[in-house]
Amino acid sequence: MTHTPSQRASSWLSDFETALSTGDIHAVTSAFTEDSFWRDLVAFTWNIRTQEGRPAIAAMLRDRLADTAPSHFALEGEATEADGIVDAWFTFETTVARGRGHLRLKATPQGDQAWTFLTTMTELKGFEEKRGDNRIKGAEHGSKKARKSWLELRQEEEAKLGYEEQPYVLIIGGGQGGIILAARLKKLGVPTIVVEKNARAGDSWRNRYKSLCLHDPVWYDHLPYMPFPDDWPVFAPKDKVGDWL
Ligand SMILES: Cc1cc2nc3c(=O)[nH]c(=O)nc-3n(C[C@H](O)[C@H](O)[C@H](O)COP(=O)(O)OP(=O)(O)OC[C@H]3O[C@@H](n4cnc5c(N)ncnc54)[C@H](O)[C@@H]3O)c2cc1C
Structure with a gap:
């Protein structure tokens, strides 16, 4: 049975999350190609860092996995495939933050492996941006003599x-x-x-x-x-x- 790009990306993310949650760094790095890149913007490393290849990915995780406890990896939108590469966006969480990432998968004899992997922090939990559902009310109803207007504030x-x-x-x-x-x-x-x-x-x-x-x-x-x-x-x-x- 052939799987759609979205099914392949979801299945990779699910196996990846299981390996992370059990702290099995060998299983995590086995899900990456030998020539893979994991670029992190703040989410895992509190820094802008690119891990090149499995040993660098393993070293970063030995350092940061326990603290970050990543979870809730979920595909965002539909994955696509071109020239044999599956391309997908996803969301995830760490202990303190929510993030968004991007994944490129290659089919190998060992199964689908990540070739490039991006993780970015989008917001800290408890410090969400006041926009969308979190926007401020603006109007204050009721009578209050000393109330200041938006302009005065x-x-x-x-x-x-x-x-x-x-x-x-x-x-x-x-x-x-x-x-x-x-x-x-x-x-x-x-x-x-x-x-x-x-x-x-x-x-x-x-x-x-x-x-x-x-x-x-x-x-x-x-x-x-x-x-x-x-x-x-x-x-x-x-x-x-x-x-x-
Ligand atoms: C010709 C041209 C076309 C471009 N077209 C596009 C485009 O179509 N789309 C696109 O996305 N990008 C385009 N870019 C790139 C884009 O303009 C830059 O990436 C962007 O302006 C960078 O933003 P910035 O705020 O980092 O720097 P800047 O816009 O350069 O702002 C830096 C600011 O710092 C101020 N400043 C510098 N030193 C000091 C100091 N010591 N004290 C106080 N103030 C200081 C400067 O006056 C300036 O206002 C173009 C750039 C150029 C030159």
């Missing part, structure tokens, strides 16, 4: 931050990376200040040559919380991008 925060209250994070450079990071930290409730050498956010785009437009189609360039409107030009001009920032 925002002005108060601006007046105090960096003067009476010091930020936890100082971001040097308010280009798109700095702005996006600040927006995400704000949603996590982390007081942050961005310093930018230009007069206005977006000047790093405005100050470039006159005919500059994005090099990629605009739908590759979305920012968190504020995706570009779908009536924007495919290759958005630099000043429009600057104003959006």
